[in-house]
Amino acid sequence: MGDLATGMRYLGQGQKWVLRNGRWFGFGLLPALVTLVLYAAALAALALWAGDLVVWATPFADDWDSPWPGLLRGALTALLFAGGLLLAVLTFTAVTLLVGDPFYESLSEKVEESVGGVAEGPDIPLLRSLWISLRDSLYVLTRALVLAVPLFALGFVPVLGQTVVPVLGLAVSGFFLTLELTSVAMQRRAIPVRERLRMLRGRKALALGFGGPLVLSFLVPLAAVFLMPGAVAGAALLVRDLADGDSPTDGGDDGGAGGHGGASGAGGGGPRPEGHPG
Structure with missing residues (x-):
């Protein structure tokens, strides 16, 4: 229970940090808003054309007696849209982090500066950094889908789908969401995604x-839009504990350095790598 409470504390500290530093909250809000608009448009298009897509994919049902074609296609349309929603939930954070890579890198670094210094890392050009983020996100998404798809199917099983499966789904989603959010500070430390896992x-x-x-x-x-800046900030604090052995208790009010010791084992007090944006 100790680690569980610690994880919740880091999340709360991240939200408090961005609220204290309002400029950074607005700064971190932009990528999430852009991603939300893109996802809303994609889901609206799916809702509009899912029925036509299912009809096109099931020509064999044209000769069936009523009401079976309608029942089959209605069920498949619902499953298609539900699958789209599941994919949106699983990928929203990854896409937001990718869209806002320069924004969240700067935010993450500022949080670390406020609690003792930024961990040193390799000098990585922006395009290379974006490629690494995309590659790592695809790796994480693949791992998440391996578990999420069977859970999604089990969700239709009576009793089991309404009791055990939601709890398992929450655990799986929470774990991989943390893996995605910590990627910003982990990548700065040149920690490979498999090692992060x-x-x-x-x-x-x-x-x-x-x-x-x-x-x-x-x-x-x-909620995802407004909580993303604080989630990135909290993930930076969590990584200092997980990767560096540092345990900050709170961020600075003004975004300046101070309050805690530097991160051990990763050059915590070093300068920001020049290859990173921000």
Whole structure:
């Protein structure tokens, strides 16, 4: 329970940090708003044309007696849209981080500066950094889908789908959401995605304490947009604990350095790598 509470504390500290530093909250809000508009347009298009797509994909049902073609196509249309929603939930954070890579890199660095210094990392050009982020996000998404798709199917099983499956789904989503959000600070430390996965597996309760409440809050319309800046800030604090062995208790009010010791093992007090945007 200790790690679970610690993960929740980092999430709360991240939200408090961006609220104290309003300029950075607005700065981190832009990528999430852009991603929201893109996803809303994609889901609206799916809702509009899902029925036509299902009819095109099931020509064999044209000769069936009524009402079977309608029942089949209605069920497939609902499944198609539900699958689109599941994919949107699983990928929203990854796409937002990719769209806002320069924004969130700067935000993450500022948070670390406020609690003792930014970890040193390799000098990586912007395009190379974006490619690494995309590659790592696809790796994480593939791993998440391996677990999410069977859970999605089991959700239609009576009793099991309304009790055990939602809890497992929350745990899986929370874990992988934490993995995505910590990628900003982890990549700055040149920690490969497979190593990040191993580190979080060793601290599952910490990951669930951070990501679980976020998953639940994302069920509220627009909550994901407004919580993203604080989630990135909190993830930066979590990484200092997970990767550096540092345990900051709070961020500075003004975004300046001070309050805590530098990150150990990663050059915590070093300068920001010049290859990163921001």
